[in-house]
Amino acid sequence: MNYDQARWTHDANGESTADQYEPLLSEKNTEEVAVDSPLPDDLTRDSLELPDLSEPELARHYTRLSQMNYGIDSGPYPLGSCTMKYNPKFTEDVAALADAAVHPDRSDRSVQGTLALLDGLQDYLARIGGMDAVSLQPPAGAAGEYTGILVAKAFHEQNGEGEQRDEIIVPDSAHGTNFASAALAGYDVVELPSGDDGRVDLEALEAAASDRTALFMLTNPNTLGLFERDIGEIAGIVHDAGGLLYYDGANLNALLGQARPGDMGFDIMHYNVHKTFATPHGGGGPGAGPVGVTERLAEFLPAPRVRERDGGKEFELFDPENTVGKVHGFEGNWLVLVKTYAYIARLGDEGLRDASAKAVLNANYLASQIDYDIPFGPFHHEFVASAGDQDAADVAKRMLDYGVHPPTTKWPEIVPEALMTEPTEIEGKETLDQLADAFNSVASEDDETLESAPNRTTARRIDQTSAARNLRLSWHALEEEE
Amino acid sequence: MSGRNERGSPYAPHTAAETDAMLSAVGVEGVGDLFDIPEQVAFDGEFGIESRSEREAERHVAGLLARNDDLTEFLGRGHYEHYVPSLVDHISARSEFLTSYTQYQPEITQGFLQALFEYQSMLVELTGLEIVNASMYDHATALAEAALLAARVRQTSGDRVLVPEYLLDARRDVLENYTDGAGLSVETYATDDGNVDPDALAETIDDDAVLVYAENPTALGTVEENLDAVGRLADNHDALFCLGSDPVALSVLQEPESVGADVVVGDAAALGLPTAYGMGLGLFACRDDFVRQVPGRLVGASEDDADRRAYTLTLQTREQHIRRERATSNICTNQAWVALRTAIHAAYLGPGGLVDLANDCVTLAADLADRLDAVKGVQAPVHDRHHFREFVAHTDQPAVAIAEDLEAEGFAVHAVGEHHVQVCITDANEHAADALVAAFEEVA
Amino acid sequence: MSFDVPDDRKYLESHEWVAVTDGTAKLGITDFAQDELGDVVFVELPGEGDDLTAGEEFGVVESIKAVSDLYSPVSGTVVGVNDALADQPELVNEDPFGDGWMVELELDDEGELDDLLSADEYGDQIA
Structure with missing residues (x-):
């Protein structure tokens, strides 16, 4: 299966803002209005500056943002311990x-x-x-x-x-x-x-x-x-x-x-x-x-x-x-x-009982199809594989390129380079085989490939260090920076 | 019949043939062989819960809920309704948003991260404080977290959390429950005619106070006139000043930062959610000095390998999944989807729309109070203050009887004292104001 | 992978170093420790005048994925703090034994140094 997530881009071309994906609401249009209120002036603020867009503009803004997001309706989401299953x-x-x-x-x-x-x-x-x-x-x-x-x-x-x-x-x-x-x-x-x-x-x-x-x-x-x-x-x-x-x-x-x-x-x-x-x-x-x-x-x-x-x-x-x-x-x-x-x-009795039965069957079937070592068992609705010599976080980033959400990584610590995987009952055999293919393809790839992933998601690998060392938690902080 | 799970989960797609193929790949005969459960704790009974088709389940739930009376609510006291534009429902129901998990893989969840970053930013503008988190559960739990933050950041000892007389019982109860483990004690300071009384606060406060709390508007609907004094008193004693509010009120009322607030809490779901039996959105904002002590998730900007701006959860080392018993809070799941709805609603209104809506909350409450005051047997408002959305009225008849009689007429109001009712009016119920006044004339 | 372990200083098993010149001691974390942590994003340090006790916590170092307590190898009074780390926590990664130092102490008891690991001993521990 091939996969490319939507990627709206907006390159600055010399403007004062940075290259980015969908621009912020504040970068599209902002108005500052004077606050004129029936209350006495000393009990009110002077002005308010916020984005000001039309409904169609907002509908597009948020639709684009949704396209740059991944939910359980987008594809497999085997996050261990999180039980990501279909929401009726x-x-x-x-x-x-x-x-x-x-x-x-x-x-x-x-x-x-x-x-x-x-x-x-x-x-x-x-x-x-x-x-x-x-x-x-x-x-x-x-x-x-x-x-x-x-x-x-x-x-x-x-x-x-x-x-x-x-x-x-x-x-x-x-x-x-x-x-x-x-x-x-x-x-x-x-x-x-x-x-x-x-x-x-x-x-x-x-x-x-x-x-x-x-x-x-x-x-x-x-x-x-x-x-x-x-x-x-x-x-x-x-x-x-x-x-x-x-x-x-x-x-x-x-x-x-x-x-x-x-x-x-x-x-x-x-x-x-x-x-x-x-x-x-x-x-x-x-x-x-x-x-x-x-x-x-x-x-x-x-x-x-x-x-x-x-x-x-x-x-x-x-x-x-x-x-x-x-x-x-x-x-x-x-x-x-x-x-x-x-x-x-x-669901009632039968549905609930079957949900657990299929969740356990799916975890066991998926585990039987993947090449990574699974040190502990017998497991039920989830299993923890080890990425071995690979870095589990890099494995996860690379799996994104295969159109599946990766498992939970690096936890629990009792398994080195843990890949904690919970497919839930909602996946059928075909999807589980696709997931197994994603695991096995990544298992055979070299570190360089893993470290350069993901390539097919909206954003490429994001710099966590920069985010934490140079905190920018609002558009005000971004403006100060520029 | 499809052969697909006739008696099983409707959301598990396995055919019998697929199940068999999977079982043989695993190497067992039946699914039961996969459960490693000792016999003495195995459950072989029935829950006794009927399985239903989707249509049956939908009708069953709708049938239960239909037992609710159709009342026009003039209720507030911490939970407010404004008309929610259709755009909010349609966009927030997009399954890429609704069915996604927390953004632990930011490269594939840029959309939600940006929406949360925009939520944080709009609340930064409204509060004047630099840091807004990606949500707490509700106003009450956000207030509790503010007290815990105050205890952590204050260098000297002290254990007193000072709250105004008008604090809602439910909020106080939650505050006490969350701060008991930290050894804090919640104490009340006196108010005067529905506002904090700076003289009373000055007598109560000492250097053992870690947090002073006030609201604007208050739970009684009054607009505070003495916040500068509260801010100064807190500052003089090295206590934090926490202000409770909401995004609609913040659009016109004094900016919290300008009155010395160190933390702002509130229920931001006043925008974005209809009345939902108390489900909310905990607003939490604070000064940037406290950024490493903030509870909950924070979305920050960074760059990706393509040198474009991108967003990610950051400072996660504060949180329980890394710092465990030394985390700034135990919160994991928050109210992210409600924050998305609030952001869409705020953006829909824009600055002009927000100011207009907030001004309506002032004039609608003043007008309704005037009209009820003209009803024989009612004096409104009780407090000689400006009001926002709601006010307390005196009734010559017992308040409980008034509320019951109004309910029979199709209206809900709060009975808050022996002869006090509280009435809340916004754009969501103003169309029924004439009818409410007429009903008061009948029952008062 | 091999890590620097300069032999002009002493070490704690928990990967802090102490280097003494003329009765004052500088503390920091080792090359091995900064590599284990990954990119350091924040260092929380005591203030000048604070008293530290050998074996007890004196601060916290945070990377994007982990938080570690810092333990003092020796007892003494803080006479200097590396303020540069507030804006440049990356110094801990780039130069853990030099510009990435954390605090400077006036030692209570130079004898405590004898209880610490030598460079060779520490090098064996991380080998």
Whole structure:
């Protein structure tokens, strides 16, 4: 397959601006208007200088920008740990319904539809995770982690162990957010080294767990795609030490209908809805990070939650008895929650189970077709190949030239020059073969070819050092430079 | 029947023959053989969730949502609606934007990076501060991050975060939740007639204050008249001054930089998003001295191998995926797509359109307050200040009863005190102002 | 790949060097360290008058992909800081043992130097 990304260019030809791709809005037309307001002058600004373009000009500007961007609808996107899968279009339509556009301060009785959907989603997620109660408020996975940590803290405080339990254990291969969320909540982070097989080392966990342990945060399957087979023993060690067990839902797409965090002994979990339930990533967000807990922790969840009233005929908001309070100013990313609900309602049991089955099949099939070494297994929805003597970052840049988005690179560090690959269930055999061809072609190329890539994307290799040494974070900064 | 996944995921394209070919390439008999899950934790039950066709799923969700009453909302208090031009929906729905991931491969995602760079730039102009990040979740979480930034950048000790009496409960709750781990304490300073009271603040503030927060417009809809004094007081005690606002208000109100603000937070989704049950866009701007302490993603300009200007995420060493427990924040996923929508909306309006829209927010609120004041049983506004979009009105009847009765007439307003309602008017609901006044005449 | 390891100074296992002349010591990071980090984009250093303790952190060096703490090989008071690094962090890459120096200390105890690695020992460590 041949590929060239759109590349609009605008060369300065001696003008004062730099050579570039699509010019900035500010370089197209800017107006400075005097601010004349009904307010007294001393309460207003004097003037405002911003781009001033017609609607057709803007439509072209942004259409060109979109052409210089790559989404899951553009081609394969096997970013490990990110679960880039197709975002069904109908979910956009239901999120855009006029009935979905309500203000958060509406009375409960006037938004029974919104509350019914939220109640239904709490219920769906509880069933899928094997949890007893769910909060939909956290606006992203990291916020979900933070919420879960607050819940654990409240639990330990209620038991009079709030001060004593000041540590959170995190495997060295965990997502960076685990460490950051724990630190944000004021905990000391105890980093747990992985065992030789890429899984939790039970002896190391025994040694780390103590009466200071508040929480152990674990992803399962882990970031190598391996199922933590000793999860029963892990839960035992953590619980015997009086700690709680937290499930990072980043890899839940591997397990739908096969295993549930609640059944594995996890007390708290978050769901990454744009990973597991196909809500769009939107170029970095918005996401949603609902948190599920077991019965004994339900009283600590953020306020408000939704429950049935009057035998299920009506719904109401309520504050859990010993709530940790709020982690978002309103009720989280509502539109994302609508799309999540719609996706689950579309797939149901059979669809969800099949999504995981096909995701695991695809990862295994793709792995069987590529030449790079894959040191750890058996893996599930993703695998981590090693680029060996090649630089994984250069491999990624070169893969762009083959019309595919590269895998996640250089992480987890347990695999040298890691290529963390997650094709998801949405690719068929033909596309996986195309992806394998891209991997294998790059695997046989020399360093010079890799270092000069990419060639077929809008921009050629971008100078990260210049960006960081000479910070230009707005067009004002660019103008100062010139 | 297509033979394609009749009972499976509608978005997995495998035919039975393809599945078989893939299984044999892997060397297993069935997909079940690929799962390495011990029996004691394997799930063999059912979720009990029905599978539906797209049409059935669409109708099911639409049917649920149709249970919402069709009310004309005169609601604000932190979440505002302005008419969103069609261009915003159409452009932001382009799947190259909507279905893309974070721009960790900048060469193939120049379009989104440039749009975010333009978002940052427009907010730099509106705030007067040099640094704007590529978004936080919402106003409340952005405020919490401002307090954490203040604690990090301040060289001397201190743990007090001073907030005005009018701060919304939800924002305060989030602020406390996010700053508890850092040992900060949130304390309230008194206000006077809906504005900060500089004398009260002067009595409260000391050298232990790390951050002083105020809003413009305030959560009560008033326009602040004493921000210079707040800025000076904060400065005198080496505390940061954080101002809460939004891009529409910033188009006419005093530029934050000019009153000494060090950080600006707010909900930028006042442009770009319709009312969405509180989904927002956390605006975060600060002075360039703090650039290495900024939470969240930053888009910067650089050059590529073809010597053209190109954009990339930069200073990523601040972020959790590199700095882990020492990151400036735990945020990863943000509200990038909402920032794209906000940027398109701001560009659509242009400077003239933004100033006109903001001026309308002043005159519409003043006019509606005048008209409600003429209704028997209502005195408006309660605060003798200028207002932006919204105001508090006194009602002789209990406010809760007024709000309920108005709801029966098809309108939503806030009941904010025993005899206080709050009413918000913008270009999105001004067409119903006559009807609202008539309804007040019925129920007040 | 071979790296410079000048023998006129002492080293820490964590890749910092110290060079002493007339009771004042200059600190920096080694050629090996700058190569591992890649392009240095920012160096965070203490202020003049700050006291450093042997083995403890005194600053941070950032490249585009990593952040490393800087550990002081010796104890002492900061009497000079390489201000040029603020605008030219690339000096750490270009001349790690020369213009890329970081801070200058007045030593508390020259005896601490005996606990450090010699050029040969450090060279073996990175070989």
